[in-house]
Amino acid sequence: MIQYTDKIREIAGRLLKDGTVEVFIGYRKGTVPMMNEPVLIRDPDQVDTLHWDVNCGLNLCNYLTRRTEKIGILATGCNSRNIVTHIIENQIKREQLYIVGIPCTGMVDHRAVKRAVGGKEILSAEQQGEKLIVKGADFEKTFEIKEILQSNCAVCRHRNPVEVDEMVADPVPEQEGVEPYKDVESVEGMEPRKKWEFFTRLISRCLRCYACRNACPLCYCPTCFVDESRPQWVGKSNDPTDTMTFHFLRAYHCAGRCTDCGACERVCPVGISMRQFTKKLNKDAEELFSWEAGLTLEQRPPLDVYRPDDYNDFIK
């Protein structure tokens, strides 16, 4: 990924120098393995801090909300779809953005790597082409990156950005024949009671730290429903019903908007797979409205418009 990093630095330097953008949003190399930190730079001299590898799994679109400058931003497939959603929802203007597209072959699931080395401490993780070399105090292990992808990346169908001003490299081939909704289907086959148990167990470790909500570029409301106090919709303790209410409504607010970027899962400190909620909505959006979020600036999202032939079987 040295090539990408060099190219990104070159583009960012040029854009900042010629005044196309005032700020540039990218990543810098993290202080711990498999964690990179989003960074905003203003000065062309700082471009050497920019970095790109397979650990850039957050969603940079998150950092666009309520900004007013001209912004250069890196965007993978899912990130660019979120930027499109931001534009459609009037959260940012297209003219404000210079989108630097990154053809993406997926991000590494840091939990899977840690699991694969038996939970031992990882001291370094270096990417070399298609491989990730992980070192600890008493072990060294080489992984094929495609075998340790984040679960959302493994089933990604939009690896190339949809809306760009410039690409850092040629587009990569899209994955064929992925079955993105297999796990959703297996839950759909359960009895209601079993489904409830499945989801209750899924979120039982939740700390209510709201990292999933805050990492999500869709969650930009000035006041979230969990923070509203008149009326108070949901209690603040870690009571299981309150936690379920939070996860349910958080997911529901992403209906028809989620691009399955996986940022929510990536940031969870206790490893909850909350995509189980949003994926069901994505599946419904696709099956009922033939809609995948953020693919075009031309069309309004399905929950935004009325069409006489909308799905309405549920209405008596």
Next chain:
Amino acid sequence: MKNLLEHIGIEPGRLHFSWISSAEATKFVDVANQVYEAVKEVGPAQVFIKRLAEVA
């Protein structure tokens, strides 16, 4: 909404939507009966009810 609620394990018979014009009193009664029967069929709600917080 209904689909996601059902997905997390709320029984399909609990949530109903309908369109009834203000002139359709008979339809209202029909649907009311359907809703009643459906809810009665699934029985008392067991899950997703907030009581006192189950905490330490």
Next chain:
Amino acid sequence: MANKVFSKDAWLEALGGLKEHYRVFLPLKDGDFFTYKPIEEAKKIHFDYDNTRLSPKGLIFPQSERMFEFSLDTQDPEANILKEAPKDDSPRAIVGVRPCDAHAVGLVRRNFDNPEYRDPWWVKHVEAATYVGLGCNAPCATCFCKSVGGGPFNEEGLDAMMVDLGDRFLVRALTEKGEEFLSRVQGGEAADEEVLKEARELAQKVTDEMPDTVPTGRLKDLPVMALFEAPFWEEVAFACLNCGTCTYLCPTCWCFDIQDEVYKTEGIRLRNWDSCMFPLFTLHGSGHNPRDQKFQRVRQRFMHKLKYYVDKYGDGVQCSGCGRCVQFCPVNIDIRRVCGLMDAYEPGA
């Protein structure tokens, strides 16, 4: 003080035999990480974790704790009277605590148990607990306990300390509580001088080899307003998501929020962990929020830990160097780096 040596199997068996004296909690594997649970839930005990994902503070200061109960039933003669919620303060032994987490108890004590103010529940829970530590033979790369007044074999805050000597554990009592604990543990034999020497040398070696990487020396002398207005906060805070991961995993974060909840005619007053990362933390009833912006909240977290605490108590930093926030911050905001920035700051430069 008593010392005992156990073979590893004998030690596990001995812990199982403590049920009549203590509720025993220890780190158990829960999915991908370790977390403190009652020994009854143990399928397998292994003392080979780096550290638990959540600190043991939750055992003393639960994420949500009932404080009072009340009735709103008008027929009830005691309606609307707050009654203290019953609590189980029978003795408990928390086994396998890393020295950083025990050090943190001392840091938190200044807040919950001081001459001005005493938090009854926190104090009772701590009094009921016996902390049995486990020295760190292999501190993580993210650990910096040595830089903040602790160390991989620091004994402060612990009642007894286990040292892993390969095939055996040396368990040393450090306080009267620890002495009592050790007297109740079945089996084991008194440690001879050789074992003690081996443990001392191990502790010395690990402590010496651990780098002291985070400078904190200048913090107490820097003017508080200068740090407050330092130019680096916006840059530090840029990536922050304002989630509560750092504060919830932190063994020294003590802030809480009080809520009343009512169901029919019964109600409870409970306190929940709160986090200075949340905008709601400082939101006034008027709608005004003095810490409205993200960088202000991030600054608050670091200033509180690394400056206000130091100034108020004339000691330490409010950080035990456990490295949880470093490892699990989803956007890699590293307190070691921020502490370095603060410590090296030259006002006016």
Next chain:
Amino acid sequence: MNDWQPKITTFLCHWCSYGAADLAGVSRLQYPPNFRIIRVPCSGRVSPKFILAALRHGSDGVWVSG
């Protein structure tokens, strides 16, 4: 179990279903008494939060009608 009667929280649009319910009453049409009706200015006023709040408070069913 058979004499158990459900509680059904019902959100009715002022202009449509609420009128229909009124007309049903005026016309002396019989329907089950298990509905706790909340009149809303439009069924579009009903937020998902309302439905969750109804369930969280122990409703056995929720009916939204426009």
